[in-house]
Amino acid sequence: MDDPIISTATVADVSELNQLVNSAYRGDSSRQGWTTEADLLSGLRTTEADLYESLANPQAQILTYRAAGRLLGCVYLERKEAELYMGMLTVSPDHQTGGIGKRLLVAAEEMAKGFGCQMITMTVISQRHELIAWYERRGYRSTGVTKPFPDDPRFGVPAQPLTFVVMAKSMGEGQPR
Template sequence: MAAFTISTTTVQDIPALDRLVNSAYRGDSSRKGWTTEADLLDGIRTSEESLQAIFRNPNAQILKYEQADQLLGCVYLEQKGDDLYLGMLTVSPEAQAGGIGRQLLAAAEDLAIAKKCRAVTMTVITQRHELIAWYERRGYRSTGETQPFPDDPRFGIPKQPLAFIVMEKEL
């Protein structure tokens, strides 16, 4: 396997991040991988504008996974009190099931430990049973809390009623 790097993104990465995230979650390209939300949601997963907002948040960052100068994965992280919130864990559909997601998750957990966080938390759409099981195999557990899916087309247009479960891994 070729050498890879995991590093913090910059505003120069926004166009590539936008393409990567939308290709992995929505539309026909996302169906090449197992993490697609195309059957649950129409619309886009993110936009350059929403990514720019992340860079304006001093508590947030996006880590990127690159191999041979190609962006293959990313993860959004935001410190919220004693917890590190993890979202938008993304791997290119063509590169899924090769360990990139696990490596990004480990890098996020290492960052949380370095920041002395209590836990890594996340929200997962309740219908994403295979994804919930993937996180459970990595030590994440449902907190029992649920949250409504946002009624905002910037996050996608639900094809059915959706909600999130809150998951966490104590460190």
């Protein structure tokens, strides 16, 4: 990749972010990568309205990863007192396994430390075993807390009952591998 750049998204990025996130999580295009949710959920992963709302939140931001001018990844981060909530870690299906997700994860962790956050937390669909294992290899652990998947078609229509596991990593631990 030529000169990758990680920066903060702006409203000008919303349309491109919407396309990236939905292509990576849902539908046939997501099956090119290993992070697809297409067998678990139908519908959209996000909308432009949701992304505008996220960018309007003063406690939140979306980091973008671009190489050769192309948006290849993003991650949503929201400060919640001493924690940084991380969600929507996304890599273009045709660029997965190239280290972009790891780079975004490291950037999120550096941001958490810069904010003085003690911990990063996230929710992962419990049926996403490979993804949970990927986070575990980077120092994230299940907290033992589960949350119900929203009963709202705006978040997708589950093909089976789904729950979230809450994962966390203390910012006092070593860097991810």
